[in-house]
Amino acid sequence: MTPITGIIITLNEQDNVEEAIASLAPVCDEVIVVDSGSSDDTVALAEAAGARVIHQPYLGDGPQKAFAVPQASHDWILALDADERLDDDAVAAIRELSLDDPRKAYRFKRRNFAGRHWIRAAGFYPDPVTRLYNRTTSGYLPKKAHSSVQAPEVVDVDAHLRHFTYRDLSHWMQRIDQLSTRDAWAMKERGVTPSSTRPTLHAMTAMLRKLVLKGGLLQGQDGMTVAITTAFHAYMKYAKLNELYENERADR
Template sequence: MSKLNIIILTKNEERDIEAAIQNARQCADEVIVVDSGSTDRTAELAEKNGARVLFREWDNDFAAQRNFALTKTDADWVLYLDADERMNDELVHAVKKIVSANPSDAGRKKQYSMQRKSVAFGKKFSYGPLHPDWVTRLFPRESVTWTGKVHEHPECSLPLEKLPGHIEHYTYRNWQEWEEKMARYSTIWAEEAYHKGRRASLPEALLHGIGSLFSTLLLRLGFLDGWMGVCLCCMYFSYTMLKYLKLYGLQQGDTEL
């Protein structure tokens, strides 16, 4: 019978890690937690709940963390979850069905995506920056590698199929969490873009910000999520512009991001 490992990346996730592991164990043969140096009880709680905890020092590279996990398992299948994500019952059943299929089944030659629905600030979002999206997370282990330091993505040549059910993503609980994550992500993005030779001007930073506001508020109908949706679209404008301002700062020799 095929074996599935579920991989969870962590850094100070003691608030979520127990529920994440318990959710993952509904369909996983083993849960692997790749920790990047938590200073809270994340590792302790993960081990208490039956996960295998590995450590890889954080180097601002999410893809490297995900690829590291691939070298530490011989499972037939790998599925990636974040600590703040939960699979619903329908998705758990679908994953079990894929993994339990005969090894000669055509499903072995596919990768699988699943819908993700976001819950933030105590509200479910249906539009705007946090509209439901599809994320590819389930792969035959030897078929996938990850690229990109932030907003990383899998590279896999197998046919893609969508699974029923969904992931619930319990993201930002408050605006402070949003601010901290966006500050970190914008810095990583700017550094990676700079080293790849990308450059930006001040007008470009503003135009990218305006473009993101137009896209999230109008094209993705963010206003339909009410005033909270409108506020989130405005903050996404700020985040997008900040990425390019930090890139511009690097060009000017200002490494204090």
């Protein structure tokens, strides 16, 4: 089997990091964890699980995921978030890949969970994500939020990742707070200007997209939950962007 380096980025992921590393172990010859200053036991647990830990203050999503790539021992990179796991079918599929064409990257279906509940509604499944790529031709875009792998060719693999997105609904709300703050910061870095109408417009667009285009209106409670939380996230990131500019003006 062609050797693969697994890469995980972490910040206070002591509840996830061991299982993430164990998930990569069947197909990766080495695992690198890029930690951005965890104050819990993430680093110690990662090292005990056999990963090589590199310390790097957070650079943003894409740059952080790309940081360890030059230090990997192998050209083929398998990048997981700390709350993702390879399903058995993904392990089997990766073992069968020839990996003889560096221009190809591989995209997997992702099962997103809230607690023990698999959320399938309103676009939460199959949620395809590219995770396996060759660093000589491909890599994460230098976006500070919601980055993705850019590759000359992407091949869909009929296999799954499990994504333990939220511990429960309360954690879902906490993550929206955290991610909307990060998104607002990233937008300001890109020069996105404030707008009094943009929060509402984006929230309404997100709601309609999830309810109508993604079918959430016909998918019961899960469909409505996804639509409402997506709209709330959209509203808050633009509202927080406005707040960043307001605070900047007040500090002058």
